[in-house]
Amino acid sequence: MSVRTSSASRADLVADAALALLAERGMRGLTHRAVDETAGLPPGSTSNVARTRQALLELAVRRHAEREARVLDPAEMPAPDGGPDALADGLALAVHRFLTRDRDLLIARYELALEATRRPELRAFYDRAGAVFKEQLAALLTAAGSPEPARHVLSLVAWADGLMFSCAAGSFSAEAPGLEEIRTGLRELLRGMLGRRKPVVEAPDDR
Secondary structure, three states: OOOOOOOOOHHHHHHHHHHHHHHHHOHHHOOHHHHHHHHOOOOOHHHHHOOOHHHHHHHHHHHHHHHHHOOOOHHHOOOOOOHHHHHHHHHHHHHHHHHOOOHHHHHHHHHHHHHHOOOHHHHHHHHHHHHHHHHHHHHHHHHOOOOOHHHHHHHHHHHHHHHHHHHHOOOOOOOOOOHHHHHHHHHHHHHHHHOOOOOOOOOOOOO
């Protein structure tokens, strides 16, 4: 296994190697020595960047957030005024890429999330790293007409995370759904959340 070396800082190189190890070997396979070997660095190089295991995990979380943010190019991001269908199109493309092209990044996320449940100090760091995405999604939902963006963010993230886990590591992992199938599911969900509600017509007062 190898990780890219061109134009990467030493910290990024170490973090990318850590993420690759998490996806391939799990949390038990993540050691400073293994990161050195995977990154093609001299022994002790990882310790110079992240001396403790906690520091290495925080480095991996930070790098993971950076790479997740680049799963979609800026031009592929949903337009704030595009409505539910545009939001569904952008999210569907991201989910599909996580299940295909960037599956290792998705598996590494699960490893980090589970480890954060056992390390309160990592949980705080992990949650801060993920807060940016939630804020961006809340802004898009607000622009699309959500009257309760915080609640809708939770529902939307739960739907997408549930689909990705089921299709990457759960009982549906044998075959990833196609882009159109994911898009259809997201459109149904978002239209249910954001669709215009029919006005309530009060019965006439016959008194």
